[in-house]
Amino acid sequence: MSTPAKPNKQDPDDARIRTHLPMRNTSRPGLITYDARDPDTRFPPIDQLRPPRGAPNVLIILIDDAGFGSSSAFGGPCQTPNAEKLAAGGLKFNRFHTTALCSPTRQALLTGRNHHSCGMGGITEIATGAPGYSSVLPNSMSPLARTLKLNGYSTAQFGKCHEVPVWETSSVGPFDAWPTGGGGFEYFYGFVGGEANQWYPSLYEGTNPVEPKKTPEEGYHLMEDMTDKAMSWIGQQKALAPDKPFFAYFAPGATHAPHHVPKEWADKYKGKFDQGWDRLREETIARQKALGVIPADCELTARHEEIPAWDAMPEALKPILRRQMEVYAGFMEFTDHHVGRLLDSLERLGILDDTLVYYIVGDNGASAEGTLNGAYNEMANFNGLAALETPEFLMARYDKLGGPESYNHYAVGWAHAMNTPYQWTKQVASHWGGTRNGTIVHWPKGIQAKGELRSQFHHVIDIAPTILEAAGLPEPVEVNGVPQDPLEGVSMLYTFNDANAAERHETQYFEMFGNRGIYHKGWTAVTKHGTPWVLVGRKTVPLDDDVWELYDTTKDWSQARDLSKQMPGKLHDLQRLWLIEASRYKVLPIDDRVVEKMNPDTAGRPVLIRGKTQLLFGGMSRLSENCVLNLKNKSHSVTAQIEVPDSGARGVIIAQGANIGGWSLYAHQGKLKYCYNVAGVNHYFVESAQPLPSGEHQVRMEFAYAGGGLGKGGEVSLFVDGQKVGEGSLPMTQAMIFSADDGCDVGEDSGAPVSPDYGPKDNAFNGRVKGVQLAIADAAESVDHLIAPEDALHMAMARQ
Numbered sequence: 137m138s139t140p141a142k143p144n145k146q147d148p149d150d151a152r153i154r155t156h157l158p159m160r161n162t163s164r165p166g167l168i169t170y171d172a173r174d175p176d177t178r179f180p181p182i183d184q185l186r187p188p189r190g191a192p193n194v195l196i197i198l199i200d201d202a203g204f205g206s207s208s209a210f211g212g213p214c215q216t217p218n219a220e221k222l223a224a225g226g227l228k229f230n231r232f233h234t235t236a237l238c239s240p241t242r243q244a245l246l247t248g249r250n251h252h253s254c255g256m257g258g259i260t261e262i263a264t265g266a267p268g269y270s271s272v273l274p275n276s277m278s279p280l281a282r283t284l285k286l287n288g289y290s291t292a293q294f295g296k297c298h299e300v301p302v303w304e305t306s307s308v309g310p311f312d313a314w315p316t317g318g319g320g321f322e323y324f325y326g327f328v329g330g331e332a333n334q335w336y337p338s339l340y341e342g343t344n345p346v347e348p349k350k351t352p353e354e355g356y357h358l359m360e361d362m363t364d365k366a367m368s369w370i371g372q373q374k375a376l377a378p379d380k381p382f383f384a385y386f387a388p389g390a391t392h393a394p395h396h397v398p399k400e401w402a403d404k405y406k407g408k409f410d411q412g413w414d415r416l417r418e419e420t421i422a423r424q425k426a427l428g429v430i431p432a433d434c435e436l437t438a439r440h441e442e443i444p445a446w447d448a449m450p451e452a453l454k455p456i457l458r459r460q461m462e463v464y465a466g467f468m469e470f471t472d473h474h475v476g477r478l479l480d481s482l483e484r485l486g487i488l489d490d491t492l493v494y495y496i497v498g499d500n501g502a503s504a505e506g507t508l509n510g511a512y513n514e515m516a517n518f519n520g521l522a523a524l525e526t527p528e529f530l531m532a533r534y535d536k537l538g539g540p541e542s543y544n545h546y547a548v549g550w551a552h553a554m555n556t557p558y559q560w561t562k563q564v565a566s567h568w569g570g571t572r573n574g575t576i577v578h579w580p581k582g583i584q585a586k587g588e589l590r591s592q593f594h595h596v597i598d599i600a601p602t603i604l605e606a607a608g609l610p611e612p613v614e615v616n617g618v619p620q621d622p623l624e625g626v627s628m629l630y631t632f633n634d635a636n637a638a639e640r641h642e643t644q645y646f647e648m649f650g651n652r653g654i655y656h657k658g659w660t661a662v663t664k665h666g667t668p669w670v671l672v673g674r675k676t677v678p679l680d681d682d683v684w685e686l687y688d689t690t691k692d693w694s695q696a697r698d699l700s701k702q703m704p705g706k707l708h709d710l711q712r713l714w715l716i717e718a719s720r721y722k723v724l725p726i727d728d729r730v731v732e733k734m735n736p737d738t739a740g741r742p743v744l745i746r747g748k749t750q751l752l753f754g755g756m757s758r759l760s761e762n763c764v765l766n767l768k769n770k771s772h773s774v775t776a777q778i779e780v781p782d783s784g785a786r787g788v789i790i791a792q793g794a795n796i797g798g799w800s801l802y803a804h805q806g807k808l809k810y811c812y813n814v815a816g817v818n819h820y821f822v823e824s825a826q827p828l829p830s831g832e833h834q835v836r837m838e839f840a841y842a843g844g845g846l847g848k849g850g851e852v853s854l855f856v857d858g859q860k861v862g863e864g865s866l867p868m869t870q871a872m873i874f875s876a877d878d879g880c881d882v883g884e885d886s887g888a889p890v891s892p893d894y895g896p897k898d899n900a901f902n903g904r905v906k907g908v909q910l911a912i913a914d915a916a917e918s919v920d921h922l923i924a925p926e927d928a929l930h931m932a933m934a935r936q
Contacts (some may be wrong), residue, residue: 157278157286157614159185180324186288187381187610191607192579193491194383196599197475197481199468200238200296200331200392203502203569204554205417208495210553210574211418211424213408214468218476219576222495224587226578227632230429233655234500234573234594236565236648237273238330240385241297241499241596246299246319248623249598252276252647252722259330260302261762262733265740268722270577271301273313277616280600282320284383287609290373292323294366295387298330302762303742305329309343316342318907324916325365329760331876332389334358334396334795335540336896338877339756345758347886351896352540354459360388363474369479381607386478390471393506393514393545396463397538400418402459402466409461412446412454414439428589429574430557435696437559437569442553442667444508453509456530456537460510464554465540489580492606496601498573502554504561504668506545512537513796514545516671516815519870520532524817540888543796543816548669557694565648566662566685568695581608583632590631592639593655597625605629605854624721645717650679650728655715658690661700661710663912665728676728684711706773726766748915752790752882752906759880761873764792766898767799767839769846769871772810773916774801775836775923785828787901788894789835790908791885793874795828801837801891803828803901810837811891812866819892822852822864832906833857836921839866847871858922882908889928 152159159461169177197288206212209219209228234241239259240251240258247254254277263271273279277451281291293315296875300313305328311317315324325341332338333373335352340343350356366386371576373382409416417436424430439445449457482488506514507522512533516522536542555569564570577583577590604611605627612620626641646653650665663682668672686700686707700707718724743762750765767774776789785803792798802809806827812820830834836855842848854862878887884900909923 155286155610155752157283157612157615159286159528160817161913165600184288186379188608191381191609192582193381193487193925194603194607195491195493196245196385197493197495198385198499199471199497200387200388200389200470200499200783201503201562202391202499202573203500203551203555203561204558204574205420205424206502206554207472207497207574209576211420211427211428213420214465216468216472216478216497218250219497220227221476221494222479222578223576225580226493226576226583227585227588227590228429229575229577229590229594230436231591231593232573232575233571233593234498234642235596236500236563236570236651238296238392240648241358242296243273243299245596246281246385246601247273248280248597248625249277250597250622250645250721253621253624256299257647257723257727258649258733260298260300261330262741263301263741264727264729264733266725267728269726270741273299274621275618276621276900278612278620279318279320280383280616281315281316281383282605283604283609283612284607285320286615286779287607288380289376290380290382292366292369292382293319293321293326293385293387294324294362295326296326296389297324297326299327302509302760303744304428304576305544305760306744307343307345307758311343314343321370325362327386327389327877329877331392331394333394333543333877333888334389336794336878338879338887349882357396358725359388359471359474362388362469363477363854366478367452370481371485374487379671383603384502386475388471391464391468393503394543395460395467395538395545396540397467397470399539401470402463402538404469405462405465406799409458413553414446416553417556420553421473424557431693433555434693434922436557437694439552439757440559440703443548446549449689450527451548453527453530456527456534457510457547457550459534459537460544461550464550467538477768486773492579492603493577495576495578496573496596500562500573501564501570502551502561503545504548504563506547506551506553507669508548508706510547510550511545512818513543515543515873515875516817519797519815519872521815521870529817541795548639559695560664563620563666563668564651564664566651566653566664567645570648570651571646571653577632579606579632585633585635588635590624590635592628592631592637593641593644594628595644596642597623598628598641599625599930600632601625601627602629623915625678631862632902643713643717644720645714645723647718647723647726648680650676650726652714654710654717656710658688659694659706659710660687660689661685661707661714662687662695669833672728679726679728686710695710710784745913748912750910751933752880752908752910754883754907755880755887757881757884761875761879762793764880765912767910767912768869769841769848770848770912771839771841771916772910772912773836773838774908774910775834776801776908777832777834777906778826778901779832779906780830781903782830783902784830785901785903788881788883788899789891789901789905790880790882792880793889793890794878794888796875798878798890800885801835802891803893804893808835808856808861809893810852810854811893812852813890813923815867818868820864820866822862824856824861827854834922838916838921855921858920860921
């Protein structure tokens with residue numbers, strides 16, 4: 137047996153008290169002399185803050201929405217040669233677990249605490265007033281990045297940040313939960329939210345919005361861009377402070393939907409998935425056994441009856457279904473390619489061997505949120521509009537899948553196959569398909585073994601204590617004057633050089649949307665409560681009516697043989713243990729509500745915009761839907777004060793959403809025009825009869841909602857200086873959401889364009905937009921269809 141890895145010991149010459157952060161940076165002087173020339177004058181040199189000697193660089197790579205059976209490093213069909221190369225020089229962990237959802241996993245990773253403990257029982261968009269679900273990080277749980285920074289590390293985050301409470305995502309902050317605010321990162325380049333359009337991302341550098349410097353046609357893709365930024369930051373950090381270790385958190389939105397990838401990468405997989413998802417599962421488990429990442433006697437779990445068989449799918453749909461998987465596989469290989477670029481840059485700098493690298497293939501299982509048929513625009517399903525995407529519609533867009541016009545997701549059957557050999561998918565925290573993610577650890581200076589497997593049970597909360605132990609740093613007792621709650625994870629360092637070490641993480645609860653599970657010393661008790669792809673109109677059974685299953689995972693690796701009927705006593709013991717753990721970590725009360733959590737009023741979370749009006753000004757941009765007055769499912773008006781140049785009006789006055797859904801008020805060929813885009817499928821236009829005259833004018837769009845439920849239509853009227861200039865009908869609207877990341881812009885339409893009348897660049901209004909008022913309900917009513925410009929601000933404020 138190899139010698140176990142030992143944690144770095146604190147430098148004996150380092151007198152710092154590292155348990156209380158920030159550490160004191162001055163000391164009382166000794167003898168005070170009058171003249172600096174006095175031979176008794178003594179001043180210690182200024183000491184730069186550094187971690188203990190031997191503390192490694194740390195790089196965490198967190199892939200998004202990738203199941204255990206996706207990456208070739210763990211037997212999957214998606215080629216990830218850089219993951220394989222990293223594993224050949226390090227370790228594969230085949231019993232590493234996440235929370236089954238993105239925000240919870242990320243907050244748990246960054247704090248070392250269970251996701252309910254740190255307030256992230258769900259994603260930020262459904263936060264409630266309950267402590268375990270508020271999305272507010274307790275200040276008694278300082279993030280790992282802050283602990284490392286206050287101990288002398290350089291820190292940076294790249295990619296996805298989905299931990300900011302939705303009412304704090306605007307440019308007015310507060311920025312306490314942003315990476316470079318209170319998150320402990322000194323540099324951030326990425327996006328704030330659950331997903332990003334990889335071709336047209338809404339990006340921030342620090343807390344400032346920035347625009348990509350290229351278009352997709354010019355070769356832009358977010359994965360390449362953020363990799364370039366990460367390589368540049370690490371290179372600069374080592375050039376300027378080579379003795380200072382870094383902590384870099386590299387969290388691409390890949391491979392979360394939309395599955396955006398250059399066509400040539402998807403084409404590499406042409407014909408590779410013609411056999412369908414059922415046969416793919418069989419091929420994958422055979423590869424997994426050959427690799428040794430699962431035992432030879434592991435059973436392939438049965439496909440649940442809620443998931444259709446490949447042979448049951450319509451033949452007319454199968455070509456587009458195959459293409460969905462080709463695109464996803466190409467996306468994963470493309471992502472791994474850029475991860476490889478980052479790793480190669482560390483090798484060129486000569487620091488790879490002294491960098492503790494985590495390559496976590498998924499923050500949860502593969503996503504089954506793309507409907508049974510998959511989606512060209514995944515937002516259609518979130519709005520209850522999946523029926524718009526007929527087989528004919530999908531087939532007509534075969535060649536566009538994965539490209540800039542799409543916002544695509546694959547079918548449920550592919551997600552299930554990507555979680556081979558386990559049951560279920562993302563969101564389903566009860567079963568390993570939702571929570572078990574292949575993980576690679578590489579650190580040549582700290583790990584003697586190469587190419588070995590580790591099978592101790594571990595969880596994402598174990599990463600923070602592992603890094604602290606590897607760096608020789610104590611867990612902080614106090615940060616910024618606030619006593620800290622203990623870390624809840626268990627360091628994995630004991631496994632690094634001892635394959636046979638007894639596992640130390642013996643108990644772990646799981647919960648997401650009422651899906652529950654408990655692991656304890658090889659046994660699991662689990663119950664599935666909800667189906668992930670039923671997003672609108674989801675109906676669930678009472679919590680007490682859920683059927684629990686029991687598995688002995690020491691003998692049944694994949695949770696294939698339910699023992700609940702044979703061993704009811706054991707099941708009862710584990711159910712009781714789940715309840716104890718749930719009480720300990722703020723899981724209760726279990727909350728499986730959907731509509732109530734989407735509504736801030738019933739959920740109990742703050743909203744940034746109150747009242748019935750909102751006043752926006754020219755230049756305001758990237759306003760997420762949580763930062764803009766909600767105009768959906770109600771009558772409303774949009775009124776803008778503009779100046780039209782003598783050359784005639786052109787460009788966007790205000791727009792919200794993207795090419796996958798939204799609305800835009802703009803000037804086209806000199807005329808005032810309104811476009812309502814339904815899921816990127818239907819575009820409805822209303823246009824003025826005459827061009828806008830030069831000079832200052834007030835333009836207005838009024839929408840009279842027809843009512844009768846959500847997502848209904850209504851009548852649109854356009855006005856210029858109070859005079860009606862155009863009218864038309866909208867047969868339907870979007871009820872829930874336009875875009876996860878493409879927001880509202882005044883004076884332009886950044887990102888993917890709402891209307892096909894203009895492109896993603898050079899669409900800014902060519903005059904001046906002095907201000908825009910959004911109004912709903914009675915505030916949208918005006919007898920003369922005018923708002924006095926000098927009264928607009930007063931009116932907006934009076935209605936708050």
